[in-house]
């Protein structure tokens with residue numbers, strides 16, 4: 001019998017509706033920063049919290065900084081980083097100040113230090129094993145995408161109900177039946193579940209992932225999920241992203257009739273929007 005991790009208990013057993021909207025403003029919900037007082041960061045930042053939109057931008061900075069580090073860069077100016085991220089430099093400095101990182105005048109930021117600070121704040125100092133449920137068009141693409149393991153998110157389990165898929169390897173991992181989600185997730189210590197099933201199946205799938213100890217759900221199905229308090233849900237909805245883009249295009253047409261590009265912004269999911 002497999003030990004079940006993260007089972008709901010007491011008050012945590014109450015389900016709540018999560019992932020119904022994508023926060024994209026700097027005054028939207030905030031995330032508590034874990035201890036980041038290493039590497040000279042101000043211990044005061046422990047008590048602060050970061051807007052969700054800034055968390056999304058930190059993930060963008062991390063991707064850029066990691067690429068710079070691979071190319072041998074040791075320092076980066078705020079101008080270089082802000083240009084690469086498509087945000088203005090004042091916003092970049094504000095975001096990095098949440099880390100207790102203020103750079104050195106004339107030198108900029110040390111790439112390796114900044115990478116370490118962002119990884120710590122984003123909880124990326126350890127790997128998060130991922131399970132994908134629903135191995136159809138989207139699930140196949142996610143399972144075959146090679147970019148997740150290198151960023152700390154190895155895909156370690158795949159689930160579906162289609163008998164033709166069960167046992168078939170996708171991206172090197174055999175697909176397992178839906179019924180085995182709780183046991184396999186507990187066995188393999190899956191911490192993130194990705195739901196790519198039709199919407200009608202998503203809540204059942206979510207419940208089984210939670211039963212298996214999964215504490216983070218990335219939901220592609222267009223449905224709002226009910227989860228216990230201790231479970232985090234992020235909803236990815238490309239239609240909403242397109243609507244946000246549409247809004248920005250419309251706003252630009254209203255405000256900038258000559259087509260001049262104004263400040264860049266980053267949506268809640270990290271997508272950089274030129275507005």
Ligand SMILES: NC(=O)c1ccc[n+]([C@@H]2O[C@H](COP(=O)([O-])OP(=O)(O)OC[C@H]3O[C@@H](n4cnc5c(N)ncnc54)[C@H](O)[C@@H]3O)[C@@H](O)[C@H]2O)c1
Nearest residue numbers: 134135136137138160161196197198199201221236237238
């Ligand atoms: N968020 C987005 O931007 C976005 C984009 C595309 C698709 N989607 C959504 O993602 C989901 C998947 O889309 P798709 O095009 O890959 O669909 P698809 O029909 O190709 O694949 C769905 C898969 O889920 C499996 N499935 C069905 N019921 C299941 C259950 N109870 N348990 C486990 N697996 C089950 C099916 O066998 C199939 O393999 C849909 O909800 C769709 O609306 C979202």
